[in-house]
Amino acid sequence: xxxxxxxxxxxxPITILGVDPVAEAQISSVPAKLVEGRNLNGLNDxxxxxxxxxxxxxxxxxxxxxxxxxxGADGLLAQQSFYIVGIFDADQGFEDMxxxxxxxxxxxxxxLDNQISQIAFTVPLDTDxxxxxxxxxxxxxxxxxxxxxxxxxxxxAMDTSMGxxxxxxxxxxxxxxxxxxxxxxxxxxxxxxxxxxxxxxxGLKPKMVLMLVTMESALLxxxxxxxxxxxxxxxxxxxxxxxxxxxxxxxxxxxxxxxELFPVINPSDYIIFR
Amino acid sequence: MLNNPTPIxxxxxxxxIFGKGDLEVRALDGIDLExxxxxxxxxxxxxxxxxxxxxxxxxxxxxPTAGALSFEGQSLNDFSKAKLSDLRLHKIGFIFQAYNLVxxxxxxxxxxxxLPLQRIPKAERKKRATQALQDVGLKGMEHRRPGALSGGQQxxxxxxRALVTEPSIVLADEPTANLDSKTTAELxxxxxxxxxxxxxxxxxxxxxxxxMQHSKRHIEIEDGKIQSDIRN
Ligand SMILES: Nc1ncnc2c1ncn2[C@@H]1O[C@H](COP(=O)(O)OP(=O)(O)OP(=O)(O)O)[C@@H](O)[C@H]1O
Ligand SMILES: [Mg+2]
Numbered sequence: 216x217x218x219x220x221x222x223x224x225x226x227x228p229i230t231i232l233g234v235d236p237v238a239e240a241q242i243s244s245v246p247a248k249l250v251e252g253r254n255l256n257g258l259n260d261x262x263x264x265x266x267x268x269x270x271x272x273x274x275x276x277x278x279x280x281x282x283x284x285x286x287g288a289d290g291l292l293a294q295q296s297f298y299i300v301g302i303f304d305a306d307q308g309f310e311d312m313x314x315x316x317x318x319x320x321x322x323x324x325x326x327l328d329n330q331i332s333q334i335a336f337t338v339p340l341d342t343d344x345x346x347x348x349x350x351x352x353x354x355x356x357x358x359x360x361x362x363x364x365x366x367x368x369x370x371x372a373m374d375t376s377m378g379x380x381x382x383x384x385x386x387x388x389x390x391x392x393x394x395x396x397x398x399x400x401x402x403x404x405x406x407x408x409x410x411x412x413x414x415x416x417x418g419l420k421p422k423m424v425l426m427l428v429t430m431e432s433a434l435l436x437x438x439x440x441x442x443x444x445x446x447x448x449x450x451x452x453x454x455x456x457x458x459x460x461x462x463x464x465x466x467x468x469x470x471x472x473x474x475e476l477f478p479v480i481n482p483s484d485y486i487i488f489r
Numbered sequence: 490m491l492n493n494p495t496p497i498x499x500x501x502x503x504x505x506i507f508g509k510g511d512l513e514v515r516a517l518d519g520i521d522l523e524x525x526x527x528x529x530x531x532x533x534x535x536x537x538x539x540x541x542x543x544x545x546x547x548x549x550x551x552x553p554t555a556g557a558l559s560f561e562g563q564s565l566n567d568f569s570k571a572k573l574s575d576l577r578l579h580k581i582g583f584i585f586q587a588y589n590l591v592x593x594x595x596x597x598x599x600x601x602x603x604l605p606l607q608r609i610p611k612a613e614r615k616k617r618a619t620q621a622l623q624d625v626g627l628k629g630m631e632h633r634r635p636g637a638l639s640g641g642q643q644x645x646x647x648x649x650r651a652l653v654t655e656p657s658i659v660l661a662d663e664p665t666a667n668l669d670s671k672t673t674a675e676l677x678x679x680x681x682x683x684x685x686x687x688x689x690x691x692x693x694x695x696x697x698x699x700x701m702q703h704s705k706r707h708i709e710i711e712d713g714k715i716q717s718d719i720r721n
Pocket of ligand 2: 540541542662
């Protein structure tokens with residue numbers, strides 16, 4: 216719900232979110248980012264949790280009061296004062312935009328009875344999303360249900376184009392690597408023409424020399440793949456804490472995307488090589 | 490010379506022409522030659538006279554442009570590549586001037602190298618290779634790589650490798666060109682003994698008078714033609 220927040224010093228535009236703190240903890244990263252005070256403890260919690268930057272701009276702090284104002288269900292101005300119970304530290308844009316309070320209390324102050332505007336579900340990564348969407352739509356045909364691709368067109372587009380870009384990159388890498396490997400192999404073979412000539416003179420058939428070279432290359436490639444897989448696993452492991460992109464990507468959080476990238480490797484990625 | 494010599498290699502009118510048209514080089518020009526079992530022959534002549542080319546023909550490493558070659562009575566003209574490989578494997582030992590050995594293999598492994606192709610059992614291979622290295626005076630150096638051996642020692646390994654397959658004939662192209670006179674004398678003495686004691690046939694292309702002294706048959710070649718062929 217769009218509204219404003221007012222302290223003794225300042226009035227700033229924000230979006231008020233009335234949440235169910237128990238459910239919220241499962242789908243949102245905000246509760247984990249609390250740096251001061253406490254999180255909301257129930258539907259009826261009459262405190263608010265605000266962002267660190269917002270608190271600084273309002274020149275207020277935990278235990279002080281702020282007034283939230285917005286348009287109520289009846290079209291009139293609704294306002295009520297709340298105590299600040301918690302402060303979270305996300306990225307600046309997000310901190311400035313959202314103020315959280317208990318859902319029941321927000322409904323009450325806005326005159327909304329029991330109405331809610333949004334139910335969010337988080338599903339495990341490997342869920343069959345269309346199937347889940349079908350079930351949700353079937354369960355609540357009157358409601359507007361959308362998956363994240365529809366909710367955040369930008370994010371969905373990014374996801375799709377990232378996928379494509381990764382394949383283009385992979386393609387370029389593979390071409391470059393192939394050139395490198397072919398070059399190395401050619402050098403290795405040409406450098407050894409004398410050796411192969413000697414082997415032919417000793418009575419090896421051309422096929423056998425070819426087999427020898429092929430076997431050597433196969434051995435080298437197998438070794439290379441093993442080492443590379445080890446290094447990849449090591450890289451992923453050393454980045455298991457996530458790659459912090461906040462220096463480059465302040466604002467990503469507005470798309471409900473974290474500023475940390477978690478590299479993941481599937482065991483199945485290794486299997487092609489066998 | 491043996492009492493009843495049989496020819497191992499027979500050349501009849503062997504001619505080899507490299508290049509075409511104006512660039513044509515007549516490296517061999519109608520060579521008639523018989524190498525007998527038990528021969529210890531040296532092949533001499535000025536540079537470019539065709540020594541290497543002739544040895545390559547005898548060793549089935551190259552085809553003549555014209556003429557006929559036969560090995561132990563079999564004509565080589567209609568041998569396939571694979572059959573020629575087999576012939577080299579079983580009947581012919583080679584010693585080159587340089588680059589005789591596979592650099593990453595030890596002396597013993599180099600000598601053993603072709604034995605698996607002859608389907609000789611593993612234990613037998615090792616025994617034979619060790620014995621061959623001992624015969625050429627390299628006992629105790631079995632596990633050195635070529636890089637850790639002197640030029641003379643490397644040539645000894647090459648001789649051991651040429652002999653270990655029990656070939657009918659050993660062809661050597663300037664085997665002593667990179668060696669000092671003392672080492673050359675040792676090596677030629679070694680080949681001479683192998684010839685008299687084991688009856689192995691040698692044909693050695695060389696410029697070296699020291700090698701020619703030891704030979705029982707001396708062939709002079711010039712401009713691809715045999716000038717003289719003298720037994721002593
Ligand atoms: N692959 C080749 N292509 C073209 N010409 C060649 C080739 N091999 C040899 N010749 C030519 O054939 C002739 C005989 O060469 P060959 O190597 O048999 O001489 P050689 O008697 O062994 O000489 P050297 O004592 O210098 O080793 C030379 O004129 C040489 O230039
Ligand atoms: Mg030569």
